Structure formats: C-alpha cells, structure tokens
Amino acid sequence: xxxxxxxxxxxxxxxxxxxxxxxxxxxxxxxxxxxxxxxxxxxxxxxxxxxxxxxxxxxxxxxxxxxxxxxxxxxxxxxxxxxxxxxxxxxxxxxxxxxxxxxxxxxxxxxxxxxxxxxxxxxxxxxxxxxxxxxxxxxxxxxxxxxxxxxxxxxxxxxxxxxxxxxxxxxxxxxxxxxxxxxxxxxxxxxxxxxxxxxxxxxxxxxxxxxxx
Numbered sequence: 605x606x607x608x609x610x611x612x613x614x615x616x617x618x619x620x621x622x623x624x625x626x627x628x629x630x631x632x633x634x635x636x637x638x639x640x641x642x643x644x645x646x647x648x649x650x651x652x653x654x655x656x657x658x659x660x661x662x663x664x665x666x667x668x669x670x671x672x673x674x675x676x677x678x679x680x681x682x683x684x685x686x687x688x689x690x691x692x693x694x695x696x697x698x699x700x701x702x703x704x705x706x707x708x709x710x711x712x713x714x715x716x717x718x719x720x721x722x723x724x725x726x727x728x729x730x731x732x733x734x735x736x737x738x739x740x741x742x743x744x745x746x747x748x749x750x751x752x753x754x755x756x757x758x759x760x761x762x763x764x765x766x767x768x769x770x771x772x773x774x775x776x777x778x779x780x781x782x783x784x785x786x787x788x789x790x791x792x793x794x795x796x797x798x799x800x801x802x803x804x805x806x807x808x809x810x811x812x813x814x815x816x817x
Contacts, residue, residue, distance in 0.1 A: 605690060607697035619702055623766030624798070624808040626759075630694040630747065631803035639691075640749050642683035647674060647716050651682035661715065662723035664781040672723035673784070679714040686712070691803070695745050698807065703741055710742065717757055724757070726786035729765075731810040732773040733785060743809045751802050758799040759806045762792055766809045 609630050611619075619625040631639075645651075652658040659665045662673035680686040692709070699707040716722075730744050752758040773785040798806050 605693045607694050608690065609694040609698060611698060611701045616701060619807065622763045624761040624763070624796075624806065626798040626800050626804065626806045627698075628801055628804045630698070630805050631689070631691040633803070635689050635691060636749055636803050638685065639689070642685055643679070643714060643716075643749060646676055646679055646682045646714070649682075650674075652676050652678070657681075659783055661784045662725070662776055662782065664779060665783070666781075670718075670721070672718065672721060673725065674716045674718075675783075676714045678712060680712055691747055691805075695747075695805070698745070699743065702743065702807070722757075726776060726784070727762075727790050727792055728773060728785050728787050729768075729770055729810050730808075731770050732787070736770070740810070743807050745805050745807050747805045748800065748802055751800075752804075753799050754797055758797055759808075760792075760795045760797050761806075761808055762790065762795050765790075768810075770810065 609627065615625060650658045657677040659675060660671035660673060661675040663669065663671055665671070676682070696707070696709055699709075715725075731740060734740065746759060750756075771790065772788040774788060776782045776784040776786050800806065
C-alpha cells in the first residue's frame with residue numbers, strides 16, 4: 605500500500621517552526637468504519653485491564669466507578685487489525701518526511717471520551733510521561749474517529765512550546781492515584797485550536813497541548 609499524503613515544504617517548515625501540524629485526512633471512510641468497530645469492541649471489553657494497559661487516565665481508576673477518560677495502551681495488541689491500514693502507511697510516511705528516513709513507529713494508544721461526562725485532558729507535554737534519561741526525536745500523531753470540533757474536544761497547542769524543556773508536572777488534581785499529568789505552570793494565552801474531520805490528524809513533538817471537552 606502506497607501513501608496518499610505527501611507534505612509540502614511549507615507544511616514541513618510550519619511544523620518545525622510552530623511545533624504542530626494538522627491534516628484533513630490520512631484515512632478513508634471505509635477504514636474509519638472498521639476502526640470504529642475495533643475501537644468500540646476493545647473498550648467494551650476493557651481489553652488489557654488485567655495487564656495494566658486499560659485504565660482511567662483522568663480519574664482514580666477505582667472499580668465500580670465510571671471512568672471519565674478511559675485509555676488503552678497498545679490497542680493493536682488486542683485488535684490486531686489496527687496494525688494495518690492506510691492511516692499507518694500515511695503516518696509513517698509523514699514521520700519520515702518530518703524526522704528522517706530511518707524513522708519507525710514505536711507504539712499506539714487509544715482514548716475514549718464519553719459523551720456528557722467525559723473529562724478534558726489538561727495542559728501537558730507528552731514527554732513528561734517518558735523516560736527523562738533519554739533524548740527523543742519523535743512526535744505524537746492523533747487521529748479522531750469522529751469529527752473533532754471546538755464543542756466536542758479538538759486538540760489545542762501552544763505554538764513554539766516544543767522549544768521548551770520538559771516542565772514540572774503533577775498528577776491531575778494533585779491526586780497520586782490518577783495516571784494523568786498536568787503541567788504546573790504554562791502560558792497558554794497564545795494557544796491555537798485544531799478542529800479536524802474524522803480521519804484527519806494532528807501531529808506534535810514535545811509540545812504544550814490539551815484536549816477540551
């Protein structure tokens with residue numbers, strides 16, 4: 605399968621200057637349909653729960669309580685069909701354009717945002733979750749299976765914050781039972797919203813970002 609998305613030099617320059625990029629489509633309607641089925645199935649089963657790969661990112665993750673931001677690490681382990689597809693071909697092609705020809709995919713995760721009561725993702729840097737002893741040349745690519753709008757929770761980024769060092773973070777609500785992290789302090793006055801259609805994507809390196817609800 606050949607990639608169908610090729611970045612322009614203008615897009616590449618924008619990514620490296622501003623620290624984020626959004627694209628309208630890296631998938632197809634047919635592919636999104638089977639991805640939604642796989643996604644719904646693994647979340648209904650709470651796949652990976654016993655291994656610690658399924659948990660509430662924004663809550664204390666207590667049994668019997670409704671999860672406000674369920675997450676599954678390595679979803680393709682539980683739905684192997686997610687290892688294939690045009691979205692992966694395009695994602696890797698984009699990564700090689702932005703990071704170099706030897707770039708490879710490292711992992712995946714899925715987040716479910718329940719309607720009406722789902723929690724927002726607070727301002728954070730992805731790298732705050734990673735090994736501080738390592739230096740990374742990487743980015744995170746987010747693909748929504750439904751349209752992401754200002755009203756339902758699109759991504760927001762602080763331009764050029766990818767030039768910052770990793771800032772201090774704390775557990776959401778300062779509750780050590782919660783997996784999710786929130787940056788201690790950040791000037792988000794210049795933040796930019798990135799609404800995108802289903803099957804589009806946002807791309808960001810070590811950037812200050814969040815997802816509203």
